Amino acid sequence: MLKEIRPAIFVLLALTLITGLLYPLAMTAVAGFAFPTRAEGSLITRNGQVIGSALIGQEFKDDKYFHGRPSATSAADPNDATKTVPAPYNAANSSGSNLGPTSKALADRVKEDVDKLRAENPAQAVPVDLVTTSASGLDPDISPEAALFQVPRVAKARGLPEASVQALIARQTQGRLLGLLGEPRVNVLALNLALDAARVQ
Incomplete structure (x- = not known):
């Protein structure tokens, strides 16, 4: 045997x-x-400190920064391990919300976000990627349209001409891979770092 x-x-x-x-x-x-x-995680450093990754989004709330896509990731509730709490861009729990198109909770959340963004920039249509989450919940990029939509808020908060902020977006916009694959995009962290590097407050 x-x-x-x-x-x-x-x-x-x-x-x-x-x-x-x-x-x-x-x-x-x-x-x-x-x-x-890339093998080391596409880490971004500033002044010798790792401040993020080009592959994982971060939450920016200050008006002087561009904001990324909403993130549906969560983490364990520290007060009750049987529940979860929102934890935007939690790389340890990459996921979407699993809410379908008929979900009232999703519809309410999107409507609230749309209303808030319309109040911020009533002259423009709200880009869909500013109110919808990606499948991973970690998307570091937004469309050029989503970046341009935020120009009035960022320019006002930094006391800049809108044309200067638009020019910065144009420089930070990445095209399609090989001219064919994917969509034009703007990395939110790179764009915000470029704003800071320009020493504009």
Whole structure:
């Protein structure tokens, strides 16, 4: 019987070693060599301090900063482990809200966000990505239209001409990959850092 089982045990150990150890280590080494910044999480530093990642959104509430997409991520309630509380851009709990198009809670939340944004900029239509969450809840980017929608608020808070803020958005806008894939986008953290770097308050 051992004679029949021995090849199966050998194959199990060999495949475990190859697919569970050697292959992941080889891919990690290749990624670290070919794409070192991406392999390390696309971290963004300022003054030697890591302040975020280009891949994970952050919550900005101050009027002088651009705001990203809403985030539906949550975390355990510290007062009751059986419940959760909102924790925007919680990378440890990446997820959408799971609320469907017929959900009253979703409709109420979107209506409240739309009303707030319309009060902020009544002359423009509210871009959909400013009131809808992404599937991951961590989206770091917004559309150029969503960034331009926020120009009046940011320009007023910083005492800048709107044209200057619009020009900054244009410089921070990333196009489609290879001119074909994806949509034009603006990384919110990079845009806000560019605003700060311009020393405009």
